[in-house]
Amino acid sequence: MSNILSDTDLGILFRDARTHSEWLDKDVSPILLEAIYDLVKMGPTSFNCNPLRILYLTTRESRERLRPMLSRGNADKTMVAPVTAILAWDTQFYELLPKLFPHSDVRANFEGKAEHCETTGFRNSSLQGAYFIIAARAVGLDCGPMSGFDNEKVDAEFFPDGRLKSNFLCNLGYGDASKLRPRSPRLDFDEACQIL
Template sequence: MTAIDQNAIETLFTAARTHNVWLDKDVSDDKLRELYEVMHFGPTSMNCQPLRILFLRSQEAKERLKPALMPGNQEKTMKAPVVALLGYDTTFYEHLPRMFSHNKDAKSLFEGKTDFINTTAFRNSSIQGGYFILAARALGLDAGPMSGFNNAAVDEEFFSDGKVKSNFLCNLGYGDASALFPRQDRFAFDEVCQLL
């Protein structure tokens, strides 16, 4: 592997911002498919890939989500071109014979172990969610990830079979840079890291 250039680092991290105000510009189906095709190559433990995504594009779909949102998240979410509902599949291990085919016992490691299943699914879907945000930025989209919502209400409305549980939401589109908040502080290396 070779290091990416400074422009790429800026696009993905240092110049990228979380957006709350959106330009009136659609995100195409092709762009959403491309986003998934880029992000799904990111690694997960045992290649388990528990992330499941609902792309809410219609106003009707967003209105179904609205009652579960904290008041401060409602307006920006209703105005976002796309709201991605990122969840995790608690039956991900059923797919391990295909996804982790070199280990014949992988599925049996999870069967009947609810805590292990949920911990693995939540952790790895969160990792995949990070890839999702970076892939969106890499493809020229802006992202507004958030967790201010009632998970139980979202699960009842959108994942009623109980197999998938909501993790977080991510508004997608083309952000209005003129409406960005000032960038907030970040911890310095020595505040949160140790070299042992």
């Protein structure tokens, strides 16, 4: 690939994009939620394992179920967000590998290997979570990704069969830019990177 995105596109995805906590009263179309996943699923994962599973909470009632599991700082902003996504990973993602990685049977790498499954599933769902944020921005939405919740309680409430495990939450919608604080500093290249 030799195409480079324009400065405008890079701004939308990275430079000008911000983490939002305040939201405009504007609905998010289910078509956009589908569009996000259609982009996310194309990003690379180990053995194309695609362990990410997304539960979109689109009603106030569904988000109220989440409220008791949220830290105090995350509760109010989640209740007013148009959508909250629970980004989770499938502990048995390897069952779908014959479809996702048809070149060879790699299920034996994971079956009966709980620790390896957890490392692979969590790492790759985190990777897909990053794709999720970029994809949401690419389709015109703002994001408010969050930790600050009780994973075990979220899993018990929303994934009671135990197959899915929550990774992180992300509020989605149209952020109120007038309520943003100044951007926090970032590390310079020489503080974070080395070239050997």
